[in-house]
Amino acid sequence: MAGKIPPEFIDNLLSRVDVVDVINQRVPLQRAGSEYKACCPFHDEKTPSFTVSPAKQFYHCFGCGAHGSAIGFLMEYDRLSFPEAVEELATSVGLELPREIAFESGPDNRPLYEILERAANWFASQLREHPTAPEAAHYLKERGLSGEVAATFRIGYAPPGWSNLLNSLGKTPQERELLQRTGLLSEGRGKQYDRFRNRIIFPIRDSRGRVVGFGGRILGDDTPKYLNSPETPVFHKGRELYGLYEARQALKKIPRMLVVEGYMDVVALAQFGIRNVVATLGTATTADHLEKLFRITPEVVFCFDGDRAGRDAAWKALETALPLLRDSRQARFLFLPEGEDPDTQVRSEGAEAFAQRVEQAMPLSDFLFDKLAGEVDMTTLDGRARLVSLAQPHLERLPQGVFREMMEARLADLSGTKRRQNRPMNRRRNRLPQHQPGTLKPLHRAIALLLQYPRLAQLENLPGGWETLDGQGVTILRQLLETLQHNPHFTTAILLEHWQDDTIRPHLGKLAATPLMVFDDEAEQFTGCLEKLAAEARQKQVRAIGNKLRPSDMTEEEKEQLRRLYSGKE
Numbered sequence: 430m431a432g433k434i435p436p437e438f439i440d441n442l443l444s445r446v447d448v449v450d451v452i453n454q455r456v457p458l459q460r461a462g463s464e465y466k467a468c469c470p471f472h473d474e475k476t477p478s479f480t481v482s483p484a485k486q487f488y489h490c491f492g493c494g495a496h497g498s499a500i501g502f503l504m505e506y507d508r509l510s511f512p513e514a515v516e517e518l519a520t521s522v523g524l525e526l527p528r529e530i531a532f533e534s535g536p537d538n539r540p541l542y543e544i545l546e547r548a549a550n551w552f553a554s555q556l557r558e559h560p561t562a563p564e565a566a567h568y569l570k571e572r573g574l575s576g577e578v579a580a581t582f583r584i585g586y587a588p589p590g591w592s593n594l595l596n597s598l599g600k601t602p603q604e605r606e607l608l609q610r611t612g613l614l615s616e617g618r619g620k621q622y623d624r625f626r627n628r629i630i631f632p633i634r635d636s637r638g639r640v641v642g643f644g645g646r647i648l649g650d651d652t653p654k655y656l657n658s659p660e661t662p663v664f665h666k667g668r669e670l671y672g673l674y675e676a677r678q679a680l681k682k683i684p685r686m687l688v689v690e691g692y693m694d695v696v697a698l699a700q701f702g703i704r705n706v707v708a709t710l711g712t713a714t715t716a717d718h719l720e721k722l723f724r725i726t727p728e729v730v731f732c733f734d735g736d737r738a739g740r741d742a743a744w745k746a747l748e749t750a751l752p753l754l755r756d757s758r759q760a761r762f763l764f765l766p767e768g769e770d771p772d773t774q775v776r777s778e779g780a781e782a783f784a785q786r787v788e789q790a791m792p793l794s795d796f797l798f799d800k801l802a803g804e805v806d807m808t809t810l811d812g813r814a815r816l817v818s819l820a821q822p823h824l825e826r827l828p829q830g831v832f833r834e835m836m837e838a839r840l841a842d843l844s845g846t847k848r849r850q851n852r853p854m855n856r857r858r859n860r861l862p863q864h865q866p867g868t869l870k871p872l873h874r875a876i877a878l879l880l881q882y883p884r885l886a887q888l889e890n891l892p893g894g895w896e897t898l899d900g901q902g903v904t905i906l907r908q909l910l911e912t913l914q915h916n917p918h919f920t921t922a923i924l925l926e927h928w929q930d931d932t933i934r935p936h937l938g939k940l941a942a943t944p945l946m947v948f949d950d951e952a953e954q955f956t957g958c959l960e961k962l963a964a965e966a967r968q969k970q971v972r973a974i975g976n977k978l979r980p981s982d983m984t985e986e987e988k989e990q991l992r993r994l995y996s997g998k999e
């Protein structure tokens with residue numbers, strides 16, 4: 430699969446992304462000198478041994494040996510395939526994907542995306558041009574929406590009538606078929622007609638910005654109030670989030686994301702400058718939704734109406750979130766006064782007060798224990814024991830880690846029971862044998878230096894002669910040098926991705942991550958290694974020729990070569 434992605438694309442991509450940003454969005458990093466540190470997300474530890482180097486564009490963990498580039502990190506951490514990780518990164522820096530990956534999965538859906546895009550433009554044009562447009566514009570204006578926000582979200586209008594879109598975009602049988610397949614047309618009694626009629630239209634975009642479906646809010650009192658595109662080959666409600674693309678366009682970093690229930694909430698909050706908001710599309714929040722969100726933010730705040738239905742929906746969201754709450758991830762709950770939604774709330778109290786509410790949203794732990802404690806009589810021993818049995822199954826769904834330990838401790842406090850001593854939580858230290866600095870053989874040391882300081886390849890007058898040595902390592906060293914001489918901008922990460930599919934890549938990765946204890950003499954060290962290798966090559970040649978014991982067995986050429994070797998000029 431990886432072979433299909435042009436290597437130049439990978440190079441270009443890795444030179445645009447910053448591995449520090451990519452990781453920091455998922456695992457908060459601390460600066461430590463010229464590098465960054467954190468507790469390793471891939472093994473349990475209390476002191477940070479996970480290091481990210483901005484210069485090398487590379488991470489590695491001294492504890493468990495995990496290492497790699499931004500692509501590798503996404504593959505490991507977000508559990509993405511190689512093409513998915515490439516896609517994710519490309520999207521984040523606004524790089525257009527090569528066709529090889531953009532369309533490699535499944536059937537060619539391009540015509541579907543094209544007709545959806547045309548439909549989005551058509552709906553937008555109706556908001557300006559249709560004779561009944563003033564009614565729609567009035568609705569938006571009443572809600573305080575500016576033209577700017579309407580344009581950002583590409584808000585449109587489906588006029589009343591059964592065949593406006595059908596007649597405008599469905600001129601050929603092929604077009605009508607595409608409109609049908611993308612859910613823009615419905616069918617009844619053998620006749621096709623517009624699905625969206627007399628509605629404000631909200632185009633739903635996927636994480637690449639492609640229109641994949643629409644949501645429509647009725648104008649007037651008809652039902653249903655909200656209508657979405659049906660599931661289609663390109664639109665899956667359980668995966669898409671309204672506003673996610675727009676939020677990522679607006680914000681470079683998203684320390685926290687708000688999840689609301691309606692498109693109007695997203696748009697209204699955007700109007701007040703609150704851009705870190707997404708909406709589910711008429712479904713409960715799914716694990717897919719949350720995985721998607723936690724890839725770009727460490728904290729998700731669910732926003733619900735404070736009534737009974739809202740609390741039930743929040744509990745459902747909590748249950749979905751539990752297994753996904755690794756240490757760096759947080760979920761909180763914001764309950765609005767009954768009868769309010771974010772749209773009405775922000776318009777009545779303004780952005781600052783609303784932001785304050787978000788700030789004070791209830792931590793997941795409070796919500797969980799408050800709810801369960803409300804179901805038992807906490808004043809009795811029995812009640813407290815019951816709390817333990819109610820809470821335990823939930824806590825067991827949390828991933829191992831500090832957060833789970835804290836939750837268990839809190840349960841023990843609340844219930845007055847002694848905490849179960851089921852620690853230490855698999856404190857496996859599968860430490861890889863670490864190369865001690867200085868114990869690397871010159872060849873491996875030269876490769877490690879080159880991987881870690883790619884600019885060494887640009888040194889002039891590098892010692893030669895070592896190239897005649899046999900072995901895979903020598904070939905790799907030569908290839909590395911050549912690659913770097915042709916591509917002086919390559920970082921460690923890019924270099925390694927060049928060997929993505931190769932069996933030697935793990936070894937290179939290990940060398941790239943080996944601490945070398947060089948301070949500012951890496952050029953000297955590298956030259957030294959090459960000189961040692963050259964000397965080794967010389968000795969080998971001397972021995973090879975020397976094996977022919979008598980000079981009379983040697984050709985003139987060999988005698989000359991031997992003289993030169995002894996004089997050290999080769």
Ligand SMILES: [Zn+2]
Nearest residue numbers: 469472490493
């Ligand atoms: Zn580790």
